[in-house]
Structures are given as structure tokens and as C-alpha cells.
Amino acid sequence: MMKKTLNRKIVISIFICLAFFYLIIIFLWGMFMNPAKYGVNYADKLVGPCKEHLFGTDAMGRDMFNRCIKGLSNSLVIGLVASVFSSVVALIFGIASAVLGGVTDKVIKLAVDLCMGLPHLVLLILISCMLGKGSLGITFSVALTHWPSLTRIVRQEVLQLRSSQYVKAAARMGKSPFTIAVTHMLPHVIPAYLIGLVLLFPHAIMHEASITFLGFGLSKEVPAIGVILSESMNYITTGKWWLAVFPGIMLLIVVILFDLIGETLKKLWNPESGNE
């Protein structure tokens, strides 16, 4: 029995490491890629998938495999910046809302409701357009629209903790508010926070890709999954399937991996299921 539980934990940990490894490789590979590799080459226009061009080439003879990697790498950077920013905002707002209460709580709750009430995509497009599109606009818009749900989770968690018996008992045992916050509250908030952070990632990447696809995000010459997919729409009717399929699958794999990492971490850190 004991051996079995240990094994499962190890298996999950190895799986998470592999997933992280894959994502880091894509990230670094794209970051340090020679731009010539996905440069224009009119000699090989619209070549199907073959040995030299694994994912084929597009109408300007650019190698789709390298463009995909570079595009995903860009997406990862935007996703990382956006979700870290969002989660820090959520952490500060959530704790302030729960601890200070009163007017602060009301204002933050109103802001959360406002952000959640508007359709996500509309808000993204608005902010991105206001900031002049491009990578700056897109990063800001994704960062500014993903904090509300995590804020709610953090606020709820802290509110519940504050009134719990063990926190009150710790206070009567002479523990200072700071000690209580660090020893009692952090272990509860941090897992929820980190899982929220990881689960924000696929959201951020998907939204980045979708507004770029719609033409409100990154500009055409930047290799990005959204740009690649939106360009491929022009060729898909003429049978150039590889332009859409491979980048689509790559995006899907990255998103699913992040989602899986988040979900497994959730299971691993939850005492109810942590020892299963």
C-alpha cells in the first residue's frame, strides 16, 4: 500500500518535470533562434511537410516548423508576463479586500464584477487597441483582464481563514498576526495562488492567439501562433492544410500541458487527495 502511494507521487512529479522541460525547451529554442531560419525564401513556396521542412512552408517560403517554435516562444513570454502580473494583482487585491474590509472590499468587489461582467474578448480588444496593438498592447490587455477570478479565490480563502478556529486559537496562544499570516494562512493561500497562476497561463496564451488571429494583436511580420493561423485561413480552401494543422496542434499541446500541470499540482497539494 505504502509503496503504491509513493510510486504515484513520483510518477506525477516526473510527469510534471517532463512537461516543464518541454515548455522550457520550446521557450529557449525560440528565444535564441536565428531569424534567418524562419526568413523568407521564395525558392520553396508552399512546400508540403517533408524532411527539410517538417511542417511545410508558407506562401513566402518561410519554414513553418521554426516559425511555430518562435511563435510559441513569443506566446510563452506574453503568457508569463501577463499571468505573473495578473496573479500579483489578484494576490494584493484579494488579501486587501479580505483583511481591510469595508470600503476597500466594496470597491474591489465592484471592480471584479465589472471586469467579469464584460465579455472577455471585447475588453481584450478594447485595451489592446487603446495601447496601439503590438506586443505591448497585447501583454497589457491580457494582464489587465485575467486577475478577477483569482482575486475572488484569494479573497474567499483569506476570509475563511481569518474566522477559522485554529487561527483564533493561535492568536490566544500568543502568536503575532504576522506569524499567523505566514505559518497558518500562507500554506492555504499559496497552493491556490500557484495553481491559479499556472491555470492562467493557457488562458493568456489562448487569448493572445485569438486576438492576434482577429487582427487586434501582434503585427503580421512577428511570428506568432495567432498570426500564423489567421494567415493560413487564406490558403486552407486551396488544400494547404499543413499551414493550419501543425501550428494548431502545437498550440493545443502547450495549452493542454499547462492545464495538466495545474490540475495535477492541485491534486498533489490538496491534503484530501495528496496521499492517494
Place this chain on the structure above:
Amino acid sequence: MLLEANNITFRYTEKSPLILRDVSINVAEGDRIGIVGPSGYGKSTLAKILAGYEKPTSGTVTLDGAPLPMKSFCPVQMIYQHPELAVNSRWKMAKTLNECWHPDDFFLEKMGIEKEWLKRWPSELSGGELQRFCIARALAPETKFLICDEISTMLDVITQAQVWNILLDTAKERNMGMVIITHNLALAKRVCTKIVKAQEL
């Protein structure tokens, strides 16, 4: 040492009805005062006020004439009815047990706490097992008064007997004062030196 509650009046919010009206109670060292009575008479509220968890609307709680310490370890400790709510679910039991003092092996054996439990999460122990931890945690050497709010209600009869034997032994040994809140008159008669009815408070 003397724990005194003088003319305690309490209501949760300004509009809610009075829960306690002019309640006074004195607990001296070695006293075991039982408070029995039906639900809704403010027994638990009084327990919380005595241990400093709630502030009375009017009246004072004093320990040897001075107010209860709010910043340092309070010599008046309280044990709750629901042990599973009184321990941090993300702490292993050893951390919970050692939160304010370090019980030695002899003490743990006396409490009926097995060494192996220390490595477990609270969700892996039963209510009775958890309650032993809560009691052990509250029995620090500095504890002079113990408020027990229905601490054995959810335990089976054998565990109840064990828990009370341990508590009474320790209380007598250290000459602690106790306030025992219970629905069970038979239990109160057995363990208390004096019984107060909640209706008469």
C-alpha cells in the same frame, strides 16, 4: 489565581438580542465549574468570552484583577467542540501539537497519542484522536485555566471516559481551574466540583 467575569452582557451586533445579561462567575484554582443547560442559553458564548475570543459588550473578564493578556500566551485556554475545525488541515499533526509547547513522550503516552499519528494529516485521524491533540496542545505549562466547550460530545463513550480521566488527572496535578460546558448532567456531576445551570446565569 482567580478568573473572574463581572457583570458580562453580550450581543453579537447592535441590533441582535442580548445573549448574556449581567452574568458573573468566579473560577478559582482547583475549581471545576460545570455549566449545563439546553441550547441557546449562551453557554458557548460565555466560554468564548472567558477565554478572550470575544469581547463582552459590557462587563470585564479579569485574571487576578488584571485583564486577560491579548498579545502573549493567554493562561486561559479553550478547547472546542469540533476538533477537526480547530487544527490547520495543511499542517501535519506534529506541528499542530508543538504549536505552543513541546509535550514529552511521557505526556503523549498519557494522552493516548501514538507516535505514528504525528506524521499524519488531520484528515487521516478520527475526531477522538484529533481531540486528544487539541487537549494536549492546550495543556501547556503556562495554562492555568481550561475552558472546555462540549469537548466530548462527539466522542464515543469509551473515548469520553479516557479523555476525561486524562484531563482530570492533569487538572488535579497542576491545580488548574476548569469551566466545563456540557449538555450531559451525569457527566457534569461526575467531574465538576460545582454545577451551574445555564438558565440561572
